[in-house]
Amino acid sequence: MAESSRLAARNRGVVSETRHLLFSVAPGAAWIFAFLVLPSLYLMSVAFMSNGPYGLPQMPLSLDAFKQLAGFGFLGWSPGNLYTLVRSLWQTIVSTLLVVVIAYPVAYYITTCRERWRPLLLLLVVVPSWTNQVIRAFGWMNLLAPGTPLSDLADALGLIGPHMGLYPSNFAVTLGLVYNFLPFMVLPLYAAFEKLDKALVQAAQDLYASPTRAFWHAVFPQTLPGLLAGTVLVAIPAFGMYVIPELLGGGKGMMLGNLVANQFAASSNWPLGAAGAILMLIATFVGLFAMRRVGRRLGGGEEVVI
Amino acid sequence: MRKRTLQRGLTGIWWATLFFLYLPLAVIVLFSFNSANSTAVFSSFSLVWYQRLLGNEQIINAFGNSLILAVSSSIVALVVGCLIGYGMYRHRHRKLGWLIILIYLPIVLPDIVFGISEMAFFVEFYRLTGFLQPGLGTMIIAHVTFQIPFVALIVYSRFVGLDPTLFEAAKDLYATPFKRALHFLLPTIKPALISAFFLSFTLSIDDFVISFFTSGPESTTLPIYIWSAIKKGITPEINAIATLMIGAVAVAAILSLLFNRQGRR
Known part of the structure; x- marks a missing residue:
């Protein structure tokens, strides 16, 4: 008797806990499910439909969209989309590398300053990114347009053709991404530099390691988790970037994001756009997964954000 | 000796980076005071673009839309996200992997895929049912979707930082769940709620891509207005309005610095 009532009480506890979980979590979970999971599933299904009039998807199911993405059109194969893909990858890799090269000394410099100044210095680096990205790209358009001092300089050095301007170009896109x-x-x-164990560097120096060796063996491995986290935060959004190539790149600077977006606007081919979106999703999740694997192997553990 | 060269090099890189970061913004601010409509030559100082701005009804409208969108989506996201954050904390011992994935999804999804999914979905939904015509309503829904995770994570981390015995104490005092929420939970997470609200507000005001794809013809926000003006090549007032937005960011930066200083004291 006592046994069964205790069991019932425990059951009641479990039920009320579950109800509590449902009431607290359900609204938000349902919101994200209804307004993000369902729409993305719908978008993915669009990729497997055929292109109807006005670019809207219609039955029957087909794989035409993926063929078109690979470059097969009415007029045979053309490399246009492939160029866009390769360009997206290339821009991502180059801009990420440049960002690392610039950010590394800057981050280290901040840790060499007095502690009370550090928040201010970090803020100075972050504040420009609080302004709207359209405005920031517009600033670069103003700076790089034909006839501006920078363009004239590049012209005089023979880097670009006369009166071409530095924008629109692939160079402008890379610059915009880095910025x-x-x-x-x-x-x-x-964050990685701040936690750096200086004793290791000291030990390396005591053992007469050259500065380069000391850096690669004592400093670099310690900053690797931060580097990986940064790479996730930079490379993945850069690959799907839309605004910067659209404003700074022109027709020949298009990236995958623009290819996808165009299919829902001017050229109107929803299935093709959806196929491009799937490709972007795959790239995102492969990238995340790879970074996570690398982070685990290096023992970065929790420091790698995602 | 070598150490000093290194330090000098670092300082040089630091100032060059700052120059690089602030140059485009400085150019916008400078040319907003240009009397001629040119971004290459500065003729003379004038406030003519700011005067034009005040008379431009479209810009005023767009600004109003941006504010309505940011405030209403942040309020909804605050309520919904706060509930999730609390649920995640209370039930943190259970396996909630699916919930974590759901919460990280809006963060990791590329903006463009996010925006286009919502657009395709809303267009199709409107065609089938007649509800959710693209406009401010759909924009609010989309914004709430990307704000929820940030609110939930901020609230959750605030709860994790609390002493668990506090919850027991509140229970021991025989407070009803409602009273517990009102007198204990809400006051203790108030700082988290405030920062979550401001983060949501900033994310919404700052967003372009997702707004752009979920907006309707009547619901132009400030970034969308600027975008279309740039695209059409009609940009005289853009420098002025961009300068005002940069000014707002500068004010926010100074405020955050002051708050930080105060918080550490």
């Missing part, structure tokens, strides 16, 4: 993502690398690297 946009620099703070996302400085912050995690700074």
Whole structure:
């Protein structure tokens, strides 16, 4: 008797806990499910439909969208989309590398300053990224347009054709990406530098390691978790970037994001756009997964954000 | 000796980076005071673009839309996200992997995929049911979707930082769940709620891509207005309005610095 009532009480406890979980979590979970999971599933299904009039998806199911993404059109194969893909990858890699090269000394410099100044210095790096990204890209358009001092300089040095201007170009896109993502690398690297165990560096120096060796063996491994976190924060959004290539790149600077977006606007081919979106999703999740694996192997553990 | 060269090099890189970071913004601010409509030559100082701004009804409207969108989406996200944050904390011993994935999804999804999914979904939904016509309503829904995770994570981390015995104490005093929420939970997480609200507000005001794809013809926000003006090449007032937005960011930066200083004291 006592046994069964205790059991009932425990059951009641479990039920009320579950109800509590449902009431607290359900509204938000349902919101994200209804307004993000369902829409993305719908978008993915669109990729497997055929292109109807006005670019809207219709039955029957087909794989045409993926063929078009690979470059097969009415007029045979053309490399246009492939160029866009390769360009997206290339821009991502180059801009991430540049961001690392700039962010590394900057983050280290901040840790060499007095402690009370550090929040201010970090803030100075981050504040530009608080302004709207459209405005920031517009600033670069103003700076790089034909006839501006920078363009004239590049012209005089023979880097560009006469009266071409530095924008629109692939160079402008790379510059815009580096500008946009620099703070996302400085912050995690700074966190890594701040925790740096100076005793290891000291030990390396005591053992007569050259500065280069000391750096690669005593400093670099310690900052690796920050570097990985920064790479996740920079490379993944850079690959899907839309605003910067659209404003700074022109027709020949298009990236995957623009290819996808165009299919829902001007050229109107929803299935093709959806296929591009799937590709972008795959790249995102592969990237995240790979970074996580690398982070685990290096023992970064919790420091790697995602 | 070598150490000093290193330090000098670092200082040089630091100032060069700052120059790089602030140059485009400085150019915008400078040319907003240009009397001629040119971004290459500065003729003379004038406030003509700011005067034009005040008379431009579209810009005023867009500003109003941005504010309505940011405030209403932040309020909804605050309520919903706060509940999730609390639920995650209370039930942190259970296996909630699916919930974590759901919460991280809006953060990791590329903006463009996010925006286009919502757009395709809303267009199709409107065609089938006649509800949710693209406009401010759909924009609010989309914004709430990307704000919820941030609110939930901020509230959750605040709870994790609390002493668990506090919860027991509140229970021991025989407070009803409602009273516990009102007199204990809400006051203790108030700082988290405030910062979550401001973060949501900033994310919403700052967002362009997702707004752009979920907006309707009547619901232009400030970033969308600026975007279309740039695209059409009609940009005289853009420098002025961008300068005002940069000014707002500068004020926010100074405020955050002051608050930080105060918080540490």
